[in-house]
Amino acid sequence: MSDLISMRDLSRNDVEAYLRHAEKMEKSLRSSSPPKPRNKIVATMFFEPSTRTHMSFWAAAERLGCRAISLSGDKSSSAKGETLSDTVRIMSGYADVLVLRHPLEGAARLAADVSSVPVVNAGDGGNQHPTQTLIDLYSILRLKKKISGLSVHLVGDLRHARAMRSLLYGLSMFGAKITLCSPKALAMSDEVVREVQEKFSPSIRTTHEINLRDCDVLYVCRIQKERFEDQYEAARLQDEFRITKEQISAAPDDLAILHPLPKIDELPADYDSDPHAKYFQQASWGVPVRMAVLDRVMGV
Ligand code: CP
16 A cells, blocks of 8 residues: 655656556446445545545545545634644544645645555645646547657646646656746746756746647646735736637647646636537546546555
8 A cells, every 4th residue: 555645756657557547447437347346435635625636536436336534624623723643643543545635735745654544645735736647647648649749738827736747747757748838927946847857858848928839738727826925916817828719729630628627717718618628528537547546545
């Protein structure tokens, strides 16, 4: 049994094993023979809002024949001052795996240090969102059959979005050609870029202009307003930062648009039914991928 805290902890072999397992899980969801019940308890502990991560982990647990229990951060005794360490110690006595989302960077690592059962990082502040990256890599493979050599543009709030940080790591590991595109104030941290360059030597281009002429996968994220000190600045950037239909129409015909969601208004409003828009499909792959995550951390 092991934790899943950061993409940094995974080798390419580990990631490929997760993705193969997810494919099996996706097939099992389509077949009439569901997986043998695991009879484990999965505890979700969310100290920040979530729709997809929380509900798809819950659905994944149910699909695996596990039971799910849920601790909602703002209704827990943390409101009375209980520390995260104590809460995690208690919950690890109630469940076989803990799925934790928390606003503080490093919270999942701290939880793993004190938990007696595996911990899955469901997002820690602006740091890491490894299960989202597994879904993103799975989606790219399902849509494009490969990752190596693809031109992938990461566009949006690259400074604060944990999904982008984790994905930069995953794409670099698999040899994608990466373009980082953000408003100037929201560029990816130099430290994170340096780290992947030293480790994987990927092709990374940084720009503040959206130009999709060579783009195979456009991966967009919203302005992460909850991470801004100044909400006026967040609103200004949200207003300024929009991808237009003209920019998308310059891309190759088989462009795939992905987004970790939730989306606000960074994409054209009527794009959801456009054939390039794959983000709802991407979100639905969250269930088989998270089934694979639960299985592997529980040692099934
Ligand atoms: N992509 C993602 O993490 O969405 P939620 O915040 O709704 O879980």
